[in-house]
Amino acid sequence: MPSSSYELIVTPFLAGHLVLRPGSFRGIKIGSHRYREIRQLAATDGSLPDWLSDAASHRWGLNLHGRPAGEALLVRAPSPHGHGRASYEVNNGCNWDCDHCVYGAKRHEGLAWGQRERLLSILRDAGIVWLELGGGECTIDSLFPQTYARAYDLGMMVEILTNGSTLHRQPMLDLLTTRRPYRITLSVYGATTETFDGFVQRRGAFKNFMRGLAAATEAGLPLSLSVITTRRNIHEADAMRELAHRYTTHVREYAQMSPTFSGGSGPLTEQAPNQPRPATPFTGCDAGHTSLNVTPFGLASVCKVSRDHPIPLLTEGVAGLARLGSIADRALQRQDACTSCALHKTCTTCMPLVKLYRRADAPLNRYCQHS
Numbered sequence: 001m002p003s004s005s006y007e008l009i010v011t012p013f014l015a016g017h018l019v020l021r022p023g024s025f026r027g028i029k030i031g032s033h034r035y036r037e038i039r040q041l042a043a044t045d046g047s048l049p050d051w052l053s054d055a056a057s058h059r060w061g062l063n064l065h066g067r068p069a070g071e072a073l074l075v076r077a078p079s080p081h082g083h084g085r086a087s088y089e090v091n092n093g094c095n096w097d098c099d100h101c102v103y104g105a106k107r108h109e110g111l112a113w114g115q116r117e118r119l120l121s122i123l124r125d126a127g128i129v130w131l132e133l134g135g136g137e138c139t140i141d142s143l144f145p146q147t148y149a150r151a152y153d154l155g156m157m158v159e160i161l162t163n164g165s166t167l168h169r170q171p172m173l174d175l176l177t178t179r180r181p182y183r184i185t186l187s188v189y190g191a192t193t194e195t196f197d198g199f200v201q202r203r204g205a206f207k208n209f210m211r212g213l214a215a216a217t218e219a220g221l222p223l224s225l226s227v228i229t230t231r232r233n234i235h236e237a238d239a240m241r242e243l244a245h246r247y248t249t250h251v252r253e254y255a256q257m258s259p260t261f262s263g264g265s266g267p268l269t270e271q272a273p274n275q276p277r278p279a280t281p282f283t284g285c286d287a288g289h290t291s292l293n294v295t296p297f298g299l300a301s302v303c304k305v306s307r308d309h310p311i312p313l314l315t316e317g318v319a320g321l322a323r324l325g326s327i328a329d330r331a332l333q334r335q336d337a338c339t340s341c342a343l344h345k346t347c348t349t350c351m352p353l354v355k356l357y358r359r360a361d362a363p364l365n366r367y368c369q370h371s
């Protein structure tokens with residue numbers, strides 16, 4: 001498929017305006033008057049203003065002097081809706097079988113292309129700038145290349161959550177180097193073949209993971225690595241950290257296992273012993289107000305955890321998202337015994353996650369200070 005030709009995205013984002021470069025973590029904030037100037041130049045075939053050309057040269061090393069604004073830029077229209085970020089579960093099917101997975105039954109199912117294309121346009125119209133494509137393993141979805149390319153061409157900064165097993169394949173590398181993602185996030189499940197393959201229950205998984213990691217690095221793609229430690233790989237925790245830091249400075253660690261999104265308890269048995277609970281109090285979030293999650297069937301929810309009262313975007317369109325903020329506010333309200341808890345100001349668990357732990361009959365010490 002042909003590559004999009006724009007160099008920069010100029011877009012409203014929440015209460016401000018940004019200039020963004022696909023494939024780069026760095027951006028430029030601009031005022032509303034600058035945004036209006038650029039939008040007018042792009043609409044009338046004017047040249048890029050010197051201030052933007054100079055800023056792009058300084059920030060990204062780009063030479064855009066004299067380029068027509070409509071050729072070098074993708075200028076996004078303002079949205080009357082207040083959203084800026086979304087995660088889209090392209091397909092919950094996966095080619096690995098990890099016991100800690102929060103998706104439970106990993107079914108290969110999702111939208112047909114026409115519906116998917118319409119869904120992406122709805123997200124664009126909602127104001128989504130940062131879009132996370134995940135699943136399951138999104139890159140094995142038969143429509144992933146078209147989905148990714150369409151999101152990119154609509155002017156979204158795309159992040160891919162992937163196990164890395166397909167990143168070494170040439171068609172995938174061609175797609176991601178001609179339309180560069182904002183970030184590719186992979187999970188590290190072991191530092192040796194025996195541990196990694198045993199963790200994901202697939203022979204050859206570690207080999208493909210390392211091939212994908214090496215290919216993405218060689219191609220200069222922006223990587224982020226998540227070190228996942230459970231009872232099955234805790235003995236290689238230090239080696240996993242060392243492996244991750246060999247490839248990127250963007251490394252996060254996760255040791256807390258959660259129930260499946262349907263309240264299944266399976267992943268909880270995978271937690272390594274003696275892992276301390278998070279210490280940072282939960283003080284609220286903007287999920288449902290400025291961000292949202294979308295299931296493989298186009299149902300919008302507050303976030304990946306809080307999935308009650310989903311909004312069918314293909315039926316209601318972008319206008320349906322007007323209800324999401326009030327759904328989020330209700331979801332975050334403390335319920336049952338939590339309403340009178342004297343420790344709520346230092347609680348580290350949001351109410352939707354508390355409900356999942358309860359549904360899974362999890363031990364109190366997994367999510368509550370009263371344990």
